Structure formats: C-alpha cells, structure tokens
Amino acid sequence: MHLLPTVLSALWLVSAANAAEPTPLEKRAQCASTLSIAQGLAQELQNKYFSASSGMYNGGSLWTDANAMEDLHNLMLATGTNEFSAVADESWIGRNALQSSDTGFWNGIVNGAIDDAAWIVLALWKIADYKINRGLNATPYLNSALTVYNIVAAQWDPSTCGGGVWWSTAHTYKNAITNQLFLLTSAVGAINFPNQAPFLANALKSWAWMEGSGMRNSQGLWNDGLTDACTNNGQTTWTYNQGVIASGLGALYAVTGNSSLLTQAEITLDATINLLTTNDILRESCDDAASGGPVCNQDQQIFKGLWMKHLQYYLDRANDASRVAKYAPFIGSQSSAVFHFGTGAGDDVGSVWYAPNAGGSIFTPKTSTSGLEAQVCAAKYGPC
Numbered sequence: 001m002h003l004l005p006t007v008l009s010a011l012w013l014v015s016a017a018n019a020a021e022p023t024p025l026e027k028r029a030q031c032a033s034t035l036s037i038a039q040g041l042a043q044e045l046q047n048k049y050f051s052a053s054s055g056m057y058n059g060g061s062l063w064t065d066a067n068a069m070e071d072l073h074n075l076m077l078a079t080g081t082n083e084f085s086a087v088a089d090e091s092w093i094g095r096n097a098l099q100s101s102d103t104g105f106w107n108g109i110v111n112g113a114i115d116d117a118a119w120i121v122l123a124l125w126k127i128a129d130y131k132i133n134r135g136l137n138a139t140p141y142l143n144s145a146l147t148v149y150n151i152v153a154a155q156w157d158p159s160t161c162g163g164g165v166w167w168s169t170a171h172t173y174k175n176a177i178t179n180q181l182f183l184l185t186s187a188v189g190a191i192n193f194p195n196q197a198p199f200l201a202n203a204l205k206s207w208a209w210m211e212g213s214g215m216r217n218s219q220g221l222w223n224d225g226l227t228d229a230c231t232n233n234g235q236t237t238w239t240y241n242q243g244v245i246a247s248g249l250g251a252l253y254a255v256t257g258n259s260s261l262l263t264q265a266e267i268t269l270d271a272t273i274n275l276l277t278t279n280d281i282l283r284e285s286c287d288d289a290a291s292g293g294p295v296c297n298q299d300q301q302i303f304k305g306l307w308m309k310h311l312q313y314y315l316d317r318a319n320d321a322s323r324v325a326k327y328a329p330f331i332g333s334q335s336s337a338v339f340h341f342g343t344g345a346g347d348d349v350g351s352v353w354y355a356p357n358a359g360g361s362i363f364t365p366k367t368s369t370s371g372l373e374a375q376v377c378a379a380k381y382g383p384c
C-alpha cells in the first residue's frame with residue numbers, strides 16, 4: 001500500500017514534468033493534540049457552512065472559499081488522513097477546474113478580480129499537492145492553476161508606477177495584496193515547475209518593483225496600496241499583507257538562496273508582532289471584543305488566519321530551525337488565544353482572538369477558516 005502512491009506520483013512526474021519535493025521542514029512531525037483541535041474546527045466548518053450541492057460556503061465568497069479549500073488540503077497533508085478528500089471535486093472551484101482550463105472560461109469566473117485569481121491559484125496548487133501525494137490525478141487542477149496564473153501575470157503593467165499587476169481589470173488600483181500574491185505564486189511556480197518560464201523572472205521583477213514601490217512604511221508594515229501618484233496611500237496595514245509578503249519572500253529565497261530576502265521578510269513579521277497585536281495576540285484594526293465597536297467586513301474577517309498560514313509557509317521555505325524557534329512562542333500564543341478566546345460553541349471560531357468574546361466577535365465561514373489556519377500553523381510550528 002505504501003508503494004502505490006509513490007509509483008503513481010513518479011509516473012505522474014514523468015508525464016507532467018513537475019511537482020515539488022517537500023522541504024525537510026514540510027515533512028516535520030506535527031503536534032498531534034493541536035492537529036486534533038484543527039480537525040475539529042475543519043469538521044465544524046464543513047458541517048456548519050459548506051453546501052455540497054452548491055460547492056460553496058453559505059456566507060462565503062470566492063476568494064475565502066478558495067482559502068478554505070487550500071486549508072482543508074493543507075490539514076490533510078499534515079495529518080495523513082483523507083476525511084475531506086471528496087470536497088475538492090465537490091467544490092465550485094474544483095468543479096470548474098474539472099470542467100475546463102480555458103482562459104476565457106476562467107476569466108468569466110475571476111470576473112476581473114486579480115487578487116481573487118491569485119488566491120485561486122494557491123488553492124488549486126494545494127489541492128494538486130494533496131492529490132499527487134495520495135496518488136490521485138491532479139492534472140485538471142494543475143492545468144487550471146496555470147491558466148489562472150497567466151491571467152494574473154497578464155495584468156503586469158510597467159506603464160503605471162513602473163510595474164506591478166493591477167488589482168482588477170478595471171485598472172484603477174495597484175495594491176499590496178495583489179502584488180504580494182503575484183510574487184508568491186511566481187516564486188512557488190519557480191519551485192514547483194523549475195523548467196517553465198517565466199515564473200522565476202516574474203518573481204524577481206515583482207520583488208524588485210515592490211521593494212522600490214514605497215508600499216512598505218517606515219515601521220516595516222505594508223499599507224494597502226498606492227495612490228494615483230504612485231506613492232504609499234497610507235491606508236490600513238492589514239495583517240494578511242504582512243504574512244503574504246513573508247511567504248513570497250521565503251519562496252523566492254528558496255529558489256535564489258538570497259538570504260537577504262529572509263531579513264526583509266522578518267522586518268515585516270516582527271513589526272506585525274510588535275504593532276498589530278493586543279496582549280501579544282493578533283488584532284485586526286476592526287476587531288473589538290465588545291459589541292457596538294468597529295466590525296470587520298466579510299474580507300477582513302479572515303486576515304489574521306492568513307497571516308498565520310503564510311507564516312507557516314514562510315517557515316517551510318526558510319527551512320531553518322532557529323527561525324522556527326524564534327516564532328514558535330508567538331505561534332503558540334495565537335493557538336491558545338484561538339482556543340480559549342476565539343472558539344465558541346460547537347468548535348466554530350469567531351473573529352476576535354485577543355480577548356474573551358464580550359459580544360463583538362463575529363462567527364462566519366471566514367472567521368472559522370481563519371481560526372483553522374491558526375491551528376494548522378501551530379500544529380507544525382508551535383510548541384506542543
């Protein structure tokens with residue numbers, strides 16, 4: 001039984017000339033008790049919010065659904081179990097991947113949202129990783145991922161602000177998240193598909209442009225994006241921006257060996273820990289444990305979990321035990337806060353992690369997914 005998946009994935013490797021070997025840290029033993037907590041959260045996410053008939057989460061949205069798909073597969077890769085193996089093909093994103101990898105078809109799904117497109121690429125690749133690992137056919141997922149990646153890459157435009165991809169096909173905004181995701185997907189593409197241009201070239205040009213873009217402020221945090229005059233617009237420093245840049249830089253380090261990229265990543269990770277927390281726990285600017293205060297919108301409800309997931313990916317790519325030791329205590333604190341403060345009835349996780357819920361924590365598929373991401377990260381890199 002052990003040989004079969006290996007043989008199949010070896011055959012697949014020959015046929016598609018691809019698939020990354022996990023780095024040593026990606027194979028590292030994980031904390032069983034934290035994984036068990038994560039499995040409980042994932043089960044609740046599916047039971048409470050997932051509709052097998054539509055393939056979507058009730059109260060979800062395309063890009064956060066994509067993240068939930070990625071997370072279920074990240075979890076199964078961690079546990080070695082297969083309890084969510086039917087979800088990919090059942091999901092709306094998966095059904096589309098099975099239906100077509102045509103560019104026009106996927107343009108219709110992406111509907112002009114280039115950041116959404118890049119999140120979909122990450123989900124399709126993670127599903128493919130899982131399927132390859134289990135000896136299943138991943139080809140439709142890989143083909144669709146490449147199509148969607150190319151949709152993102154086509155939005156690179158040097159004629160405004162000297163480069164960067166547009167946030168949407170309306171071409172009104174160059175922002176941090178879309179460009180951070182372009183760096184990340186390009187660098188991961190360069191790792192997974194080493195002989196396929198233009199992944200590495202795109203990753204290098206993306207970082208070169210972002211490094212000079214001014215979107216990272218003097219505190220080390222990335223603001224939301226650029227003004228029409230191509231200067232930092234001073235808008236909110238969301239947590240997810242501070243995580244996705246790190247995983248992009250970690251992946252670029254993994255392909256180039258340039259360790260300055262890790263230094264750059266940790267400027268921002270450390271600034272997050274210093275500046276975007278209350279009582280050492282991540283706090284989005286819209287988080288309020290009490291009722292009647294600010295309320296995170298549908299997108300913002302998932303941001304902290306994305307910071308955690310991309311810290312996990314950063315540590316995978318940095319592949320350095322001393323860096324794991326540096327971040328493990330903070331990761332453990334987040335795991336504990338999600339467990340003690342964030343988790344409500346029936347294993348659903350709310351939006352507020354930094355303090356016990358006093359009526360302000362919101363419970364949605366996005367917040368549930370965010371909590372799951374924190375626990376999956378902690379199972380790998382937190383204390384046990």
Ligand SMILES: *[C@@H]1O[C@H](CO)[C@@H](O)[C@H](O)[C@H]1NC(C)=O
Binds near residue numbers: 211258259260261264
């Ligand atoms: C390594 O990364 C740093 C940080 O971004 C950059 O400034 C430098 O040019 C890179 N070095 C090479 C040889 O590419």
